[in-house]
Amino acid sequence: MSEKRLIRCAVYTRKSSEEGLDQDFNSLDAQYEACCAYIASQRGEGWKLVPTRYDDGGISGGTLERPGLIRLMEDIDAGRVDMIVVYKIDRLTRSLSDFARLVDRLDARSCSFVSVTQAFNTSTSMGRLTLNVLLSFAQFEREVTGERIRDKIAASKKKGMWMGGRVPIGYRSEGRSLIIHEEEEDIIRQIHALYKQHDCLRDVELELRAQGVRTPIREYSNGRVTGGAWFSRGQIHRILTAPLYAGRIAHKDETYEGLHEAIIEPDDWADMQARLQTNAGGRLRRQPGEAKRSPIRHVSPLAGKLFDETGDRLTPSHANARGRRLRYYVSRRLITKMGDAPPQHPGWRLPALPLEKAIGGAIAAHLMEQQRSHRLLATPDVAQLRALTAKLTPLIAKLEAGHGETLTNLVGRIDIANGQIGGHIPIKSLGDALEVEATLIDPDCLTFNAPFTIKRRGIEAKIVCGVSKAKVDEVFITGLARAHDHLRRVKAGELVSDIARANGGTQPPIRHKLKVAFISPRIVEAVMEGRQPPELSLQLLLRTPLPLDWDEQEQLFGLKSPS
Numbered sequence: 001m002s003e004k005r006l007i008r009c010a011v012y013t014r015k016s017s018e019e020g021l022d023q024d025f026n027s028l029d030a031q032y033e034a035c036c037a038y039i040a041s042q043r044g045e046g047w048k049l050v051p052t053r054y055d056d057g058g059i060s061g062g063t064l065e066r067p068g069l070i071r072l073m074e075d076i077d078a079g080r081v082d083m084i085v086v087y088k089i090d091r092l093t094r095s096l097s098d099f100a101r102l103v104d105r106l107d108a109r110s111c112s113f114v115s116v117t118q119a120f121n122t123s124t125s126m127g128r129l130t131l132n133v134l135l136s137f138a139q140f141e142r143e144v145t146g147e148r149i150r151d152k153i154a155a156s157k158k159k160g161m162w163m164g165g166r167v168p169i170g171y172r173s174e175g176r177s178l179i180i181h182e183e184e185e186d187i188i189r190q191i192h193a194l195y196k197q198h199d200c201l202r203d204v205e206l207e208l209r210a211q212g213v214r215t216p217i218r219e220y221s222n223g224r225v226t227g228g229a230w231f232s233r234g235q236i237h238r239i240l241t242a243p244l245y246a247g248r249i250a251h252k253d254e255t256y257e258g259l260h261e262a263i264i265e266p267d268d269w270a271d272m273q274a275r276l277q278t279n280a281g282g283r284l285r286r287q288p289g290e291a292k293r294s295p296i297r298h299v300s301p302l303a304g305k306l307f308d309e310t311g312d313r314l315t316p317s318h319a320n321a322r323g324r325r326l327r328y329y330v331s332r333r334l335i336t337k338m339g340d341a342p343p344q345h346p347g348w349r350l351p352a353l354p355l356e357k358a359i360g361g362a363i364a365a366h367l368m369e370q371q372r373s374h375r376l377l378a379t380p381d382v383a384q385l386r387a388l389t390a391k392l393t394p395l396i397a398k399l400e401a402g403h404g405e406t407l408t409n410l411v412g413r414i415d416i417a418n419g420q421i422g423g424h425i426p427i428k429s430l431g432d433a434l435e436v437e438a439t440l441i442d443p444d445c446l447t448f449n450a451p452f453t454i455k456r457r458g459i460e461a462k463i464v465c466g467v468s469k470a471k472v473d474e475v476f477i478t479g480l481a482r483a484h485d486h487l488r489r490v491k492a493g494e495l496v497s498d499i500a501r502a503n504g505g506t507q508p509p510i511r512h513k514l515k516v517a518f519i520s521p522r523i524v525e526a527v528m529e530g531r532q533p534p535e536l537s538l539q540l541l542l543r544t545p546l547p548l549d550w551d552e553q554e555q556l557f558g559l560k561s562p563s
Contacts, residue, residue, distance in 0.1 A: 005046050006046050006048060006082075007045070007046050007047045007048065007082045007083050008048055008050050008080065008081055008082045008083065009039045009047050009048060009049055009050060009081075009082070009083040009084075009085050010050045010052065010054060010072055010075065010081040010083070010084055010085065011031075011032055011035040011036060011039070011049070011050075011053065011054065011085050011086075012054045012068065012069065012072055012084055012085070012086050012091065012092060013027075013028045013031040013032050013035070013053075013054070013055050013056070013068075013086075013087065013091060014028075014031075014055070014056040014057075014059065014061060014066070014068070014069075014091045014092075015027045015028055015056075015057050015058065015059075016058070016059070016060050016061065017058060018057060018058035021057045021058065026057075028055050028057055031086075031087040031091065032053065032055075034087055034116055034117075035085045035086065035087060035116055036049060038085060038114075038116045039085055047083065050075075050080070050081060052071075052075070054068040054069070054071060054072040055068050056068040056069060060094075060142075061090060061091070061092075061093055061094035061095070061142065062094055062095055062142055063098075064093070064098050064101070064102075069092075072084070073105065076105075076106065076109050076111050077105075077109060079109070081111060082110075082111055082112070083111065083112050083113065083114065084106075084111065084112070084113035084114070085113070085114055085116065086113065086114075086115055086116070087115070087116050087117060088115055088116075088117055088118060089115045089118055090141075090142075092113065094139050094141070094142040095139055095142075153251075154251055156176070157249045157250075157251040157256060158251070158256050159256075159259070160249050160256055160257050160258040160259040160260075161176045161177070161249070161259060162176055162177055162178045162249070162258070162259075162260065163176070168242065168244055168245075169181075169184050169187060169188065169215065169216055169239065170184045170185050170187065170188040170245065170263050171184070171244075171260065177259055177260055178244075178258075178260035179260070179261075180260075180261055180263060181216075183216070184216050185263055187213060187216070188239060188245060188263050188264070189263065189264070190208075190213065191204060191208070191231075191236055191239050191240065192240065192264055192268070192272060194207050194208070195236075195240060195272070195275075195276075196272075196275070199275065201233040201236050201237055202233060204233075204236050205230075205231060205232065205233050205236060208230070208231050208236075209230055209231075213231065214227070214228055214229060214230060214231070215227045215228065215229050215230075215231060215235070237276075240272055240276060241273065241276065243255045243269070244258065244260075245262065245263045245264045245269065246262050246264050246265070246266045246269035246270075247260065247261065247262030247266060248266075267313070270313070270315065270332045270335075271304065271313075271315065273315070273335060274303065274315030274316050274317070274332075274335065277315075277316070277317055277318070277335070299404055300316035300327060300329070300352060301356060301404040301405070301407040301408040301411075302314075302329065302352075302355070302356060302359065302407060302408075302411060302414065303315065303316050305411050305412065305413055305414055306329055306414050306416060307413065307414070307415050307416070308331050308347065308348050308415075308416055308417070309415075309416075309417045309418070312331050312332050312333055312347070313331075313332045314329040314330060314331055314332070314348060314350070314416070315329070315330060315332050315335060316328070316329060316330075316352070317329070317330045317335060317349075326351070326352075327351070327352035327353065328349055328350060328351055328352055329348070329349075329350045329352055329355060330347070330348065330349045330350075331347030331348050331349070333347055334347040334349065348416060350416075350454075353402060356402035356404070356407055357400070357401070357402035358452075359402075359407065359411065359414060359421070359423070360398075360399035360400055360401070360402045360403070360406070360407055361399065361400050362421065362423075362448065362450040363399050363410060363411070363423070363425065363448065364395075364396045364399040364400050365450070366445075366448035366450070367392065367395070367396065367399075368392075368396060370442075370445040371388065371389065371392055375442055375444070375445050376388065376392075376441065376442065376445055377436070377440050377441060377442060378439075378440055378441065378442045384436075384440075387436075388434060388436065391433075391434045391435055391436075392434065395433050395434065406433070409426075409429045409432070409433065410425055410426070410429050410430060410433060411423060411425070412424040412425060412426045412429075416452060417452070418452075419451065419452060419453065420449060420450070420451060420452055421449070421450050421451075421452035422447070422448065422449040422450075423447070423448055424446055424447050424448075425446045425447075425448070426446075427441055427443060427446055430446070472528070472529070472530040473527060473530070473532070473537065473538070475537075475538055476527050476532070476537060476538045477527060477528060479513065479516055479538040480516060480517075480519075480524060480527065482513065483513050483514060483515075483516035483517040484517045486499055486510060486513070486514055486517070487514060487517040490514070496510050496511060512542065513542065515542075515546050516538070516541060516542070518546070518548070519541070519546070519550075519553055520550035520551075520553045520554050520559075521550070522550070522554055522559060523553060523554060523557060523559060526559055532557075532559075533557060533558045533559070536557050536558070541557075544556070
């Protein structure tokens with residue numbers, strides 16, 4: 001009778017979580033004993049236990065990068081193992097693709113595997129089908145479990161709960177909540193204060209080093225120690241932009257009200273985001289003989305002074321287009337995504353320069369009206385009025401031009417609503433600008449209101465604030481004159497091709513522009529006097545299909561109400 005072949009069996013055990021692994025008899029030990037008992041029952045078939053244990057505690061079955069499994073495969077490659085014994089097949093892997101790679105590697109070394117609780121024979125087609133079905137269910141269970149965990153985390157974060165991870169500086173964790181760490185809280189406040197002072201991450205980094213401020217030292221249960229290093233610019237930026245310090249919990253692209261206490265007031269945190277965004281991307285320049293580089297600042301003079309219908313602050317923002325930096329004032333909720341915008345007030349995104357000029361113009365018009373009515377000063381006399389007029393004229397010019405420093409000084413608070421804008425002029429600032437005592441200024445003249453609308457000209461947004469002045473569009477008038485000249489020459493019998501050749505062009509543009517000669521006389525009169533709607537331009541007229549009826553034309557371009 002032939003001697004049975006010796007089959008060296010290695011037991012592999014795995015557990016996804018670390019829970020319970022510190023117990024004297026844990027899940028890995030239970031799996032190992034069950035596998036050892038199974039190997040002992042097969043002693044008659046020549047099975048023999050390999051004394052080395054291959055355990056992976058706290059590691060998911062969705063990866064093959066497991067220390068115990070790696071050591072096991074190395075021993076298989078070295079010819080020291082003939083059989084892998086597992087409690088369940090999903091202890092070895094939960095992925096079909098990973099299993100296919102393992103099977104190829106085991107077949108190359110004539111190594112097999114067996115599951116103690118799942119009986120199947122992989123030498124037959126039915127056995128392989130059974131194995132694939134079991135692995136499919138294992139992978140499905142793993143994916144469903146992952147989805148359930150992700151959904152639970154998302155739902156918990158919507159409730160403002162802290163769902164674990166590395167505890168941020170300034171807090172300590174207690175279960176599912178964060179508690180302010182009194183000693184570390186001062187560091188967070190100090191970083192915010194330094195950035196408000198310097199507006200430069202590099203300067204904040206150097207100032208922290210000069211003051212000897214390092215990252216807090218923390219000791220973990222496994223003996224690992226972190227901290228004690230200098231703050232880097234990346235760490236400083238993450239602290240400044242983390243909504244967690246404003247009492248929020250972030251999840252993907254959304255933030256939710258947290259259950260923990262804020263270290264930084266939400267309004268201060270939102271202003272910090274606007275400040276960071278304004279300062280971002282500033283080009284550096286070096287003046288002759290200057291040792292230190294200073295960033296070119298794109299100052300927004302109305303920062304912190306604008307509010308929309310909901311009381312939300314409009315903060316500075318910018319975009320870069322074709323090498324140009326375009327500034328905007330944007331409702332804070334559109335930047336921070338904090339809170340849901342009411343449908344009737346989705347938020348403002350207004351171009352900065354037109355808005356600054358419009359507000360400057362509204363203040364200028366208000367001051368001129370008060371001056372004409374002799375209401376600017378409480379008790380004016382002739383000498384004071386003459387002196388005031390001399391000082392008011394250059395101030396009006398600066399306001400109408402949207403001069404940044406002038407706006408910063410003369411604007412207190414501006415409330416923007418659809419159809420109206422209102423604001424307040426600080427009495428001391430106005431007194432300083434006019435070089436008169438603040439007590440001489442009538443307080444009743446410091447509040448102003450003006451119409452406010454947004455007109456669209458193609459993709460361009462035109463801000464109309466106050467009573468719009470008549471502005472003659474020379475391009476429009478020139479286009480009208482040329483169209484009537486072309487029509488006169490056509491009526492005289494001249495060919496369109498000859499007109500085009502004489503103007504150095506082709507026929508289609510001439511034919512297209514001829515329609516301008518057929519617009520309503522009322523529209524022509526409005527254009528000549530500068531009374532046309534702000535959105536009406538020559539290009540808009542050329543792009544718009546033009547009805548033949550003059551009444552319909554006037555209704556189309558807003559010069560006549562529908563009957």
